Amino acid sequence: MVSIIQSPLVQHDAKQVLLPSPFHPRIEQHCLVKNWMSWNGYQTARVYDTLASEYFAIRSSCSVMDLTPMEKYRISGPDALSFLNRLVVRDVSALKPNRVTYVVWCNDEGKVLDDGTIFHLHQGEYRLCSQHHQLDWLLISSLGMDVSIVEETHEVAALAVQGPTAYSVLSAAGFDGLDQLKPFGILHTQLDGFEVMVSRTGYTGDLGYELWTNPSNALALWDALVGVKQRGLYDLRCIGLDALEMVRIEAGFIMPGDDFNTAETTVRAGHDRSPFEIGLGWVVNFDKPHFTGKQALLREKDRPIERRLVKLAVEGNKPPVDSFLYDGKKGRRIGTIKTQIWSPILKANLAMADVEYRNGKLPVQIWAEIYYQKELEWQVTWAQCRISDVPFWTHPRRSATPPQNC
């Protein structure tokens, strides 16, 4: 049994190309440069005022970002857990209520379809958040199971509050009980009489929370947070997707569709990627019951690895945009840069890159061939790259419980 509920909120107005989020009346006021883009069909700010101030809000004070466009699915019913455990490559059978875990899922060939998080909201009731639309795949995966799958993307308003002072800002805004909330924990609480779910999760590598509530409470939630700034207690800035891109690469989080081609959108053979090939072998659990792609991944596990998505620090100050990678200066071509940023806090070019292995080993040297412009004239240079096995940037306060009040 599978039920799908059509959302009353997605009545489409033909004149409205992009959907306003429940926070839009406030976002519109804060977004000074009107640099909009579409994120899952929602009108989303790329930048609010200046990228640098938004970036430093995340790294030095506190940032707020509208998460509503993220795909969200409510999974419940007697077979909910079996369904999820057969869907994803990770063993989620031990995920306790009020806990969150990071997951990826594959097609039959063991190639990654998407990544996301599973929230165990209440006993036997889950929320799956994903980067891309997954309803088709979820329904296909539910064949023969007594599970209810409801897309709730539009029924849940969500904000990410991230940065060193995130805990202090939320406490000042009136949230109680966050001191004991551990990383990947969930707290069901109230703010001014309405229900808010707080999870200690994020995409920045720093201390941070995500707030989830009914869209009818969206503006009240927003005002409560911004009130902290207005009262002169803590600084707080809205951030757009461009600033998020910088901190997620610093923190080593991958972006399906940007860092690797997802299996569903792959047409050419060999252009999709397995979890091993994107550095997520650690989430694959072969000891749990059958899951989609298990046999393909078991076969792949025994073969020498051919390529991997790696975190790459690139020397110099020239941005290695779309650069080819070589196993030596002017050597053999072994890969490409997928996404890259300049990290202000580390003063380095950081990138996600797809690199070929040789005989199961990473190349000893990796060089990027960088094309850049000087006053509209193209130049080329070479920069040596270093693979980082750990996130480029993280901070102990990300996992300290209780968090420091600062």
Next chain:
Amino acid sequence: MTSAASKQVIIVGGGHNGLVCATYLALAGRKVQILEARDEVGGGASTTSFAEGYKVSGLAHILYSLSPKICTDLKLETAGLQRGAAIDTIALDRDGQHLTLGVDEASGAGLSQQDRVAYTAFKQEFRNYARTLEPLMMNKPPRLKDMDRTDLLTLGKLGWKLRFGLGTRSMREFLRVGGINIYDVLNEVFDNAQLKAAIAADAVIGHHMGPRTPSTVLTYLNRLRWEIHGQQSLPPGGMGQIANALSKAAKSAGVTIRTGAKVQKILIDAGKAYGVQLHSGERLDAAIVISNADAKITFLELVGALELDAMFAQRIHTTRSRGNVAKLHVALDSLPQVSGLSTQQLGQRLLIAPDMRYLEHAFNHAKYGEYSEHPLLEITVPSIADPTLAPDGHHVMSISACFAPYSLKQGWERQRESFSDKIIAVVERYAPGFSTQIVARELLTPVDIEAQYNITGGHWHHGEMTIDQSFMMRPIHGAAQYDTPIAGLFLCGAAAHPGGGVTGIPGHNAAQRILAMGAGL
């Protein structure tokens, strides 16, 4: 798990293919046990009593496709197999201008000399096409990726037969007509409407297809290929006699057969089948499990989607397997009278298919979940050749009626009698007084066939035999070479290549595949 049990081969379902597979494996020294849910083995090859003293072939009612190689290998004649006398097909005409369609010759008052010549040439040409596909039949269908030597050899033989067996002209013609519909082809060749319809009937009976449906040349060739090996007949004692011979051959090869043992679950651990659980709760260990059930029952019920990859389960789920034929059994107090037909002729295979428009219109109803207003009928009166099937002087008639969709819009419960009446009214037009001769009748709709024979959708062939569900895509790619994604689990029924019909070939091919793989040793 004892070592003896672990060496055991369990076959889920004792249909004709299960029996064939079991016997081959037993002859090769394997210890084989068949678990059959019904009280009798044979599956679609059965004889049933539908009224006191009246017996008839339960599902399949004409023997035309039992592989001669299997008959020889399994010594089925020693085991009592009787084919019965060869019969022709007679297409009935309301004005008595019936057509007789033999293997090479057609005759009938209304048939022009031109059509007679064309018929002989057509049958020879199309039998040559069927012969070309022969290398594909008694082997596992070749994979197109990662072929082994057997696959290369099969494809090599196919290519050779296509190029040098047929010759340039015939090969070109075969490639032209292979994927198209029988309607266009027959219109190119013949003038006589009744002749065209009688040939087209062979292409559509048992399928969700009208004469204009693409792939109908392929289904016709599938039926026609058996003329290479012999003629159609009505076996004495009904099709159950074939099942008895297969069962006897299986037992004398050492196969254990348990009837009334319905399998509830195929037991799987870490992706490997290790036994089965019966509805009674009893568990049986096995080195390998072979399923004679259709693909949906095997994978979605007995294995369960949780043990499979999501898209594999989905692809099994979306295979087309809704039956479209109802079976009417009629007990008669005397022999029906068809004007212009002798008793001997009445004992042949009779068709009510006046023209191809009639067939296409009959099929149109099925597309929209209705039964045919004017159904295509395939009729046999087996009691003429075998009087033991009915009390003295009485007769039984067995009718396959197309089209009777599994998913009838109003549901079969309230439509069963009206469809029976419709069929009888059609026969009455050809055999006046027929309805007054009826003593008893029984209609099996696809829903009944599903329930009685444990076949999803009540589909004769365990799934449509369209080109996209044939060869290396039968039932789906990834399970088309008798082995499956579950280690130690094999398919041996009509869901596997080359599909339906009482051929025994899927069973034969599965056994060869299992022996070649050395599985379960």
